[in-house]
Amino acid sequence: SAKQAGRNTYCFFEPGMHANAARTLMLQQDLQAALDAGQFSLVFQPKFSVATRAICGAEALIRWHHPTFGSVAPMEFITIAERSGQIVQIGDWVIREVCRCVSDWRRRGLEPAQISINLSPIQFNVPDLIGRVEDILDEMDVPPRLVMFEITETVAMLNAGRTAEIVNRFRARGFDIAIDDFGAGYSSLAYLHRFKVKQIKVDRLFTSELDRNEAEARALLSAIVTLSHALHMEVVAEGVENEAQMRFLTELGCDEAQGFLLAHPLSEEAFRSLLQPMASFALRRIAALGQPR
Ligand code: C2E
Ligand code: MG
Ligand code: MG
Ligand code: MG
Numbered sequence: 528s529a530k531q532a533g534r535n536t537y538c539f540f541e542p543g544m545h546a547n548a549a550r551t552l553m554l555q556q557d558l559q560a561a562l563d564a565g566q567f568s569l570v571f572q573p574k575f576s577v578a579t580r581a582i583c584g585a586e587a588l589i590r591w592h593h594p595t596f597g598s599v600a601p602m603e604f605i606t607i608a609e610r611s612g613q614i615v616q617i618g619d620w621v622i623r624e625v626c627r628c629v630s631d632w633r634r635r636g637l638e639p640a641q642i643s644i645n646l647s648p649i650q651f652n653v654p655d656l657i658g659r660v661e662d663i664l665d666e667m668d669v670p671p672r673l674v675m676f677e678i679t680e681t682v683a684m685l686n687a688g689r690t691a692e693i694v695n696r697f698r699a700r701g702f703d704i705a706i707d708d709f710g711a712g713y714s715s716l717a718y719l720h721r722f723k724v725k726q727i728k729v730d731r732l733f734t735s736e737l738d739r740n741e742a743e744a745r746a747l748l749s750a751i752v753t754l755s756h757a758l759h760m761e762v763v764a765e766g767v768e769n770e771a772q773m774r775f776l777t778e779l780g781c782d783e784a785q786g787f788l789l790a791h792p793l794s795e796e797a798f799r800s801l802l803q804p805m806a807s808f809a810l811r812r813i814a815a816l817g818q819p820r
Contacts, residue, residue, distance in 0.1 A: 550596075554604055554635070556644050557593065558613045562620060566592055569624050570792035571642070573801065574763060574785045575580060577776050582801055583783060584641040587625050588792050589617070611650050618650040622660060625674060626667035628795055635800040643675045648682040657696055671701035675725065679707045680732050683722065684715050691721045698723065705763070707752070716751070726783070734786070737775050744773060752779050770806020 536537065561567055571585040591599045608614040625642050633639055650656060665673060683690045683706055696706050705726035709715070712734045719727070729751060736744035748764075755762045764776050767786030776784055793801075 540572075543575070551607055552702070553615075553776050554596070554599065555607050555611050558604065558608055558611070558617070561591060561593070562613075562616060566594070567591070567617070567620060567624075569621065569627075569628070570794060572785060572792040573640075573790040573798065574643070574783050575782050575789050577764075577773070580647035580789075582640065585798060586643040586785065586792075587621060587687040589621055605647060609647055612649070613716050614647045614649045617652055618647060619659065619663065622663050622679070623667065624672075625755070626664060626669045628799075629669050630667055630671050632799060633805075635799075636648055636805050637799065638805050639673050640802060641675055641703070643677050645677045645707065646687055647686075648679070651678055651682055651693070656693075656698060657702075661700065670776070672703075674703055675703040677705045677728065680715055680730075681708045684718060687718045687721055688813060691723075694722050694724060705776055706763075710747075719754065719760070722760075724760060726761045727751065728763045728765050728785075729781075731764075731786070733765050734766045734772055735768070736771050738769070741792070745779070748775070749779050750780055756780070 568590045569587045569748075570590055571587055573582045574584045575581065576583050589601050591601070591604055595601050597687040602747050605614065605617075609616050617705075621751060622644060625644055629639060631641060640747055646656075646678065653659070660676075661671075664775070678690070697704050703725040703730050704722070706724050707728050708721065708730045709727045729748065733744065733748060737748070752762050761782040762784040763785060764772070764781050767776070767784045767788050773784065773788065
């Protein structure tokens, strides 16, 4: 009825919603300019070995400094870019920027760390995604083993057969794959053997459950670790915020951990300063010292 329509219309133009829709529209219009003007940047959140607490890689996370809105959260603008299709271009930028950083670290003689790159479901569905990725890595002279791609569990399970096919194609080219935000659907455990991914990243909700619901959260994590290891996959706990969680993860035999307790996402410079000099450089220097002068 007209009355109902009126009510709906009224609902639609709720002040808060209106402001939100306007902001969304402005952000969408500004995404292209952001690419052109270099308003995007990357931060790197280190991943640590649970057993040794040594850095074993990092996840690249995008940041947008908008000229008027200031810092815009990736959750907000990635969603907008996915709807408009601009995520493909932004995703290419992320891959190229990761490669630029990796090349720079290698040129400086730093031991390269494997960098994880988040892939949006839209990117994952682009035909010849691997071709695009390979072109960028070739152009930047970065070997595939130095990057890993993260796809979320939800995306992976949407069409398990197709995911298995794409994951296997990535693996055949030397790229590692991780399943991100794992744990939303326990049923997914049954599918794990089909993917042969390198890592399972357990969602941080699971990690925080360790505080609230010790026995059950431990049992679930323990099952994930046991099954993943049986299938030759590593387990990474996301969102580790306290030592009690680290203790549990150590006991459970979890492989890697990521979280504010260990390191926040860092600027490129800050992350670079954590990288070790390349062993080959050290060896060459030792050899040089042994030379008669
Ligand atoms: P994600 O891939 O699961 O990334 C982890 C998020 O958790 C990051 O948020 C990180 O800053 C945050 N985090 C890390 N440790 C902790 C912790 O101990 N406690 C808490 N509370 N949070 C922690 P961020 O950077 O805001 O990214 C949010 C999401 O946006 C990412 O979730 C990912 O889905 C997406 N995203 C970020 N960068 C990219 C990108 O380059 N491409 C795509 N497609 N998506 C991206
Ligand atoms: Mg991720
Ligand atoms: Mg995650
Ligand atoms: Mg997440």
